[in-house]
Amino acid sequence: MSAVTVLGLGSMGAALAGAFAGAGHRTTVWNRTAAKAAPLVARGAAHAAGVVDAVAASPLVVACLTTYTATREALEPAAGALAGRTLVTLNSGAPASARDMAAWAAGHGAGFLDGAVKNVPAAVGGPDTLLYYSGDKAAFDEHEATLRALGGDTVHLGAEPDLAALYETAVGGILLPALLGFLQGAALVTARGLEARTLVPYSVKWLEMIGSVLPALAEEIDTGDYTEPASAIELFHASLDEERRLGDEAPVDVSWQAPMHDLIERAVAAGHGEHSISALIEMIRTG
Numbered sequence: 426m427s428a429v430t431v432l433g434l435g436s437m438g439a440a441l442a443g444a445f446a447g448a449g450h451r452t453t454v455w456n457r458t459a460a461k462a463a464p465l466v467a468r469g470a471a472h473a474a475g476v477v478d479a480v481a482a483s484p485l486v487v488a489c490l491t492t493y494t495a496t497r498e499a500l501e502p503a504a505g506a507l508a509g510r511t512l513v514t515l516n517s518g519a520p521a522s523a524r525d526m527a528a529w530a531a532g533h534g535a536g537f538l539d540g541a542v543k544n545v546p547a548a549v550g551g552p553d554t555l556l557y558y559s560g561d562k563a564a565f566d567e568h569e570a571t572l573r574a575l576g577g578d579t580v581h582l583g584a585e586p587d588l589a590a591l592y593e594t595a596v597g598g599i600l601l602p603a604l605l606g607f608l609q610g611a612a613l614v615t616a617r618g619l620e621a622r623t624l625v626p627y628s629v630k631w632l633e634m635i636g637s638v639l640p641a642l643a644e645e646i647d648t649g650d651y652t653e654p655a656s657a658i659e660l661f662h663a664s665l666d667e668e669r670r671l672g673d674e675a676p677v678d679v680s681w682q683a684p685m686h687d688l689i690e691r692a693v694a695a696g697h698g699e700h701s702i703s704a705l706i707e708m709i710r711t712g
């Protein structure tokens with residue numbers, strides 16, 4: 426078992442520290458608001474009163490603050506203690522910010538991995554929980570066994586430090602449209618006096634279906650061949666008027682769909698009507 430420090434004990438940081446401590450790693454915790462350390466100390470973690478002591482306590486330092494800016498602010502007083510250690514940042518953020526963070530860590534002599542927890546805090550430590558990392562491969566290899574305490578599906582995406590942030594942003598973009606679709610559906614059925622929970626099993630099956638078609642859509646995008654569609658853009662285009670009428674069905678605001686409808690209309694105007702729905706990417710790309 427190895428030593429690890431967790432900086433930031435919000436919802437996610439506390440879950441990370443709990444998983445390390447639960448797996449038997451010698452875990453040191455630090456949080457700006459010190460009181461949040463108490464539940465972790467009760468689980469066997471050591472509490473460092475200051476960020477310098479926290480960084481000095483372990484060769485592996487995992488930071489889970491809100492943003493890269495907050496992480497830099499918090500770590501600045503301990504920058505001199507980072508040399509020879511591995512810093513892992515597990516906050517959300519843009520690839521450019523991850524590159525800046527990597528340069529800052531390198532400037533202080535630290536190995537650097539940026540990562541993302543692709544799940545909720547309650548799932549941290551689960552055998553299927555996905556976390557991906559990018560950056561210093563030697564540092565990943567050295568600490569992989571310890572990092573696996575956070576989730577069984579632990580992946581190193583590559584040596585470029587911004588890859589995890591890139592994939593975090595790319596995959597994360599699926600969330601809000603999917604949730605908005607569910608919320609619109611819930612608004613429709615509840616307007617009819619039906620409960621939202623009646624929608625859940627069918628929505629889950631629908632999401633599974635969406636997952637099942639992604640490999641074929643990705644293949645079309647990677648080859649640039651949209652000419653053998655399972656679902657053509659014209660099919661979606663044909664139902665736009667019906668979709669717009671949803672707002673007449675119930676007092677439901679469907680205006681969030683307008684930009685998607687616009688994409689479909691522009692794709693048909695550009696000659697993609699007979700092409701696969703994946704050809705919408707040609708409308709999304711701007712260069």
Ligand SMILES: NC(=O)c1ccc[n+]([C@@H]2O[C@H](COP(=O)([O-])OP(=O)(O)OC[C@H]3O[C@@H](n4cnc5c(N)ncnc54)[C@H](OP(=O)(O)O)[C@@H]3O)[C@@H](O)[C@H]2O)c1
Pocket residue numbers: 433434435436437438439456457458461489490491492494495496498499515516517518542543544545546
């Ligand atoms: N929660 C989730 O479901 C989830 C899922 C996946 C990824 N994430 C990512 O995990 C990261 C942390 O999320 P969270 O849910 O743990 O957030 P949170 O509960 O709001 O906690 C934020 C943490 O950041 C600290 N912090 C913020 N600004 C700081 C500063 N300037 N100096 C020092 N400490 C500072 C807070 O310290 P104080 O306690 O002193 O305020 C706290 O420990 C985010 O980037 C989030 O996107 C979260």
